[in-house]
Amino acid sequence: MGDLRKIIGEKIRSIRNAKGLTLQQLSHETGLQTSYIGEVERGKRNVSLDSLEKLITVLDIKPSELFEFRELEVDSPEFETNSVLEIHYQFLKEKKTEDVKMIHRITKDIFASIERPNDKF
Template identity: 45%
Template sequence: MLLQLIGERIRQIRKEKGLTQEELAEKAGINASYMGTVERGDRNISIETLEKIIQGLDITPTDLFQFHQIEDEDVMNEISEILEMTKSLLYHRTLEENKLIFRVVKDILATMDSVKQ
């Protein structure tokens, strides 16, 4: 599981930086096909190789282990669709209705957050 999380996080950061697997592999001084196995979590990599990848990404080790930042693309797409549908429902409401809905949603979220703690 940890190998997959690390691989997924490497892929996410690489894409955010606009790098291909080949470009990152070159920066890290490792084989490009090896990089693919790392990103898929198929390869048990050494700390030394992990350090090379971190340097190739120009990040800190702490940045790499921010697993909470991994976002499932399908989930993000679904959230985006829901937000767009919600926006379309609110678009033809009055300003006062939108303010009321905002306050209600804000209160609901605050309650949900307090329950989590």
């Protein structure tokens, strides 16, 4: 069950960062200790339902958003392009606009290099 604690913590951190909040700001807004939130984000502490409700309220998310995650192995029979696109969409929607633009530029460069297999590096 420690893995779930870590996954939820990482999700909280990701959403907090995407909203441009520091640990201190989130602590102030929720009334929770900064160290407690940090430990929750690192998967070191269980988060109580009361604390989770405070985090969800301040982060302005639906409870279900914390549980939207899916790992998909490339070699699995369930692997489909649409599944991968959905996973990437969920990942990118939590990022800042400038980060998404940077990821887009990098991705374009990768595809451009793949499409030019005769070029030598």
